[in-house]
Amino acid sequence: MLAAKILGCRLVNQAKSPIASIIFFAVLMFFMLADTMICNISLEPAAFTDKEDSQELQILKVVRKTSSDVVVPLPWTVSTQNKIIEVDEEHRNSVPSSLSVRKEHGVGKFRRKLPDYGIFKSDELTKRFHGRVLEFFNNGCEVHFFMAWISTVESFGRRETMAVESVFKSHPDGCLMILSRTMDSIRGYRNLKPLFDRGFKVMAVAPDLPFLVKNTPAEAWFNDMKSGKKDPGGIPLAQNLSNLIRLLALHKYGGIYLDTDFIVLKSFKGLKNTIGAQNVDGTSKNWTRLNNAVLVFDMNHPLVFKFIEEFALTFDGNKWGHNGPYMVSRVVGRVEGLAGYNFTILPPMAFYPVDWIKIGSLFKEPKDRAGSRWVEAKVQQLKEKAYGVHLWNKRSSKFRVEEGSVMGRLMAVHCVLCKNKHTS
Structure with a gap:
């Protein structure tokens, strides 16, 4: 483009007639057109590369911060300008290719840590x-x-x-x-010993996950997860x-499952x-969401099998x-x-009488007479209508x-050891 401008200046100085002016502008347009074509050709690969970098950044951006005891994918650092992919010092000698990064990113470190x-x-x-399990539940258990x-x-x-006491x-x-x-464990036994000493039947048992998944739809999922073929998310x-x-x-056994934050x-x-x-739903009163914090089912129930x-x-480890x-x-x-699925859906008041957004209200001391009346009414309502409270x-x-x-x-009212009830 600079050469075209210099040549243009020389032609202007030499132009002495309309014909010379026409020739000048024709030459000038020719150089401008050629320069534009060259620029476009050189820019196309750069634009394509930037697009690839952007896509790769989005793919690798799935790394999430989790608690320290949870295995997460490799901590990648991606530079879209220089195409640099870095890993932490522990894995610096095993940096995969860019294609294998996209394929293995979600499971690589999990496989090593499994x-x-x-x-x-x-x-x-x-x-x-x-x-x-069989010995424990064959012990005169009412529920x-x-x-x-x-x-x-x-x-x-x-x-x-x-929650256990309740x-x-x-x-x-x-x-x-x-x-x-x-x-x-010994520490776990000590935690539960005060309940043992009072004659309550409670026991902590290390589950055998390979046994539990055997001959269930989760067996293939377990094997894929164990071998590192599936992304834990x-x-x-x-x-x-x-x-x-x-x-x-x-x-496998039937019974009642409760979360440990259920009273x-x-x-x-x-x-x-x-x-x-x-x-x-506020109008139809039909359920819009169920929860699995409380489940009551017989052994081999078809609905549990479907779950x-x-x-x-449909496992997805990235969606809460x-x-x-x-x-x-x-x-x-x-x-x-549908025929063959016999089960009951209870309203929120049964297990989830207070929404998670409002749960803090149950922990607050009443500040005045109106607050005391509200506490009294809420306690009475829960006593009459709720099987428990999910916290x-x-x-x-x-x-x-x-x-x-x-x-x-x-x-x-619902403790049996009744110690330190005013602490979290």
Whole structure:
């Protein structure tokens, strides 16, 4: 373009007639057109490269921050200008190609770390699982309860203990099995010993996941996850394993599953093959979302089998609730009313009487007479209509149980050890 301008200036100086002017402009246009074509040709590869970089950045952007005990994909750093892909020092000698990055990104580090993820293992302890379950529940149990705990034994605190206590307050002859490798330990035994000493039937048992998935739709999912063929996603894997283990336990043995942040208020003995609605439509009163924090089902119930099948076929480790509350909602929405599926859906008041957004109100001390009346009315309502209260622990764990609050009143009535009830 610069050459064209210089040549143009020379021609202008030399132009002495209209013919010379015409020749000048024709030559000038020729150089401008040629220059433009050359620029376009040189820019096309650059534009294409930028587009590829943008797509690669979007693909690799699936890395999520999770808790320290959850295996996550490799921490990639991508530069769209220089096409530099970096990994942390631990994996610097095994940087894959850009194509394998896109294919293996979600599962690479998980495959390397899997041997350390204890719940996938079978050992001498877990191989006794089935026998221990049968022996425990063949012990004059009025009702069979399950809970699942995949976190550390140290994090099983006062609130979880209160949930366990509430089970026995309403079911003194019931049996509660906590499915947990970490709680099936000396420290876990010490946590539960005060209940043992009072004659309550509670035991923590390390689950044998390979045994539980065997001959179920989740067996192929388990094998793919164990071999590193399936992406565990950014949601903590423990959360999704808890969603699956509760279903497998109910499928194999039947009974009642409760989350460890559920306070039982009355006996479950009258419930059979039951799931609870979390939300309903304000006009039609039809459920809009179910939840899996409380499940009551017979052994080999077809709906539980469908839940396991849906979990395995549609697993997505990057969407919160997809393999839990949303999963049970999808399945029930398809099979509700079909022959062979006999189950009951209870309204939110049964298990989820307070929405997770408003759960903090149950922990607050009343500040005036109106507040005291509200607490009294709420306690009475829960006593009459609710089987229990789901505390939505992810949200409410930061709240202290204040003196005179709804939760303070409920814990005082439904505890059996009744220690430190005004702490989180």
